[in-house]
Amino acid sequence: MIKEQIVVTSAQMRDIEGRIFAGGMPVAALMEKVAGLISNRLKSIIPKDRTIGILVGPGHNGGDALVVARELHFQGYQVWIYQPFPKLKELTSQHLQYAQSLGIPCYQELAELPSCDFLIDGLFGFGLEREITGNIAATINHFNDWNCQIFSIDLPSGLHTDTGEVLGTAIRATHTFCLGLWKQGLLQEQALEYIGKAELIDFDIPLADIHVILGEVPKIKRITKTTVFNTLSLPLPPTTHKYKSGHLLLICGSKRYAGGAILTGLGARASGVGMLSIAVPESIKPLLVSHLPEALIIGCPETETGAISDLQLPPKTDLSSFSAIACGPGLTTDATPIVEQVINSEVPLILDADGLNILAQLGTIPTLRKRQNTTILTPHTGEFHRLFPDINYQDRVKAVQTAALQTGAVVLLKGARIAISNPEGVVWINPESTPALARGGSGDVLTGLMGGILARVVNKQVNIEDVVAAASWWHSQGGILAAKERTELGVDAFTLTQYLMRVLVDM
Ligand SMILES: NC(=O)C1=CN([C@@H]2O[C@H](COP(=O)(O)OP(=O)(O)OC[C@H]3O[C@@H](n4cnc5c(N)ncnc54)[C@H](O)[C@@H]3O)[C@@H](O)[C@H]2O)[C@@H](O)CC1
C-alpha cells in the first residue's frame, strides 16, 4: 500500500499519531520534523525578500506554524506572527515564547498587523471540533479578503477534517500542505473551493501503525497512477490475440442522439479492447461505420422515434458472447425493453445515462437485486437522485456506499471528485480532475473507456471497483492534459478522446 492512496479521518489520524507517541517518539520531536519539512517546501516556493505573516492557533497546528515561523526567520525572511488566543497548548506556548525571545514581531490585534506577501495558516488542523464563531470567524474572513497567497498547514482552518464541510467559516487557501496522510475532508467536493493546490508532506509514518488502525486494506482510498497501472494489466502478454483482449458490446445511440454513440465508441477504442461491437439503430449505422471502421456496427430495428426496438445480434451470437456490455448513452427512454433485456442477462454490465433513467423507472433496487453478475452504475447527481431518491448525496462517500450496499452494484457518483464504492463499502476517490470536463459528451467517453477496460480485464481476477477507478482516473487525466495544452475551454468530448492515449504515454 502506498501513502498517497491512504485517506484518514481525524479520529484515525489521532489514533495513528497516538501509536507513534506510545512507541517513544517525543511529540516535540515530531513537530520539529514536520515543521522542518513544511519550511523546506516553503523556501523552495517563496522568494527570500518577501514578508510572511504566520497565523497561529491554540493547538499543535499553531505549534507547527510557530516552528515554521522560527525556521523562516533564521533563513532571512521577514516574518511576523498573529496569535489571537488567550490560552495555548503547552508546546505551542513554548514555541511562541521562543519566537518572541528571537525578536519575531507577535501581534494579538488585527488592527496592528503590518502587510505581507504570503500568509501561513496554522489556526486549526484536525483538532477543530466545533463551529468557528465571533472574533476568530471575523479574523478568518478578514484574511480571506487580503488577496494574498495562503499556505494552509494540514488543512484550511475551518474545514471539517472528515466531511470537508465549512464549520462557520474557513480559510481560502491557495496551497494546502496535508501532513502525513490525506485527510478525507480534502477529497470532498464542498472543500474544493478552499484547498487550492494540495500536496502531501510525508513525514515517515510507519506502515505498521497505519495497518493497525486502518486494517491491511483501508476502506477509503485515493486513486493513484500506480493503482491504475496495475489494473490495466500492461504490458500485454506477447502471445495475446484479439479474443483474449476482451469483446465489448456497446448499446447506445438513437436517431436523435447519434453523436453520443460515436463518443462512447471512441472512448472504448482508447481502452485497447480486443473486439468492439456497437449496437445502434439501423439508420445511424453508416455514420458509426465511418467513425469507427475497426468496430463491428450492429444495425438494429428501430422505433418510430429512432430508438433501438430490438437487439438483433449477428447469427450465432447472443449476449453471453460478450465479455462485457456498456449500455445507455443516447438511447432515449424509448429503448426500455432493450435495457430490461441486458439487465436480465448474466454479462458484466455498465449502465449509464438513459440506461440509468430506465433503471430508475423499472425500480432500481428490486431490479438490480435479481442480477447475478457484475453491475456498474455511473450516475451524475441528477441521475443518482432519480435512482436513489432516499439517499442524501451531500456526503458523497456515504451516498455511494449506501447505494452500492442496497443494490449489490459498484456505484460511481460523478462530479469534481468522483466517488466509487463496491457493495462492501470499499471506496475509491478520484483526487484530481478539471472543470474542463464538465461538458456534454464527456460522460459518454467515460462509459466507453470503462467498458473497454472491463471487457479486457474482467476475467483476470481484478476487483471491479478497481476497473471503475482506473477508467475515472484515466478519463480525468486526459482532461487535465488536454486543458493544459488547449485551455479549459478547449476540451470538447471528441478532443478528450484524442488525449486518452497520451496519458499512458506520459505515465
Ligand atoms: N502532535 C504532533 O506533534 C503533530 C501534530 N501535528 C499538527 O497538530 C495538529 C492537530 O493538533 P491539535 O490536536 O492540537 O489540534 P488543532 O491544532 O487542530 O486545534 C485544536 C485546538 O483548537 C481548539 N478549538 C477547536 N475548535 C475550535 C473552535 N471552533 N474555536 C476555537 N478553538 C477551537 C481546541 O480546543 C484545541 O485547543 C495537526 O493538524 C497538525 O497540524 C502534525 O504536525 C503531526 C505531528
Ligand SMILES: [K+]
Ligand atoms: K490550518
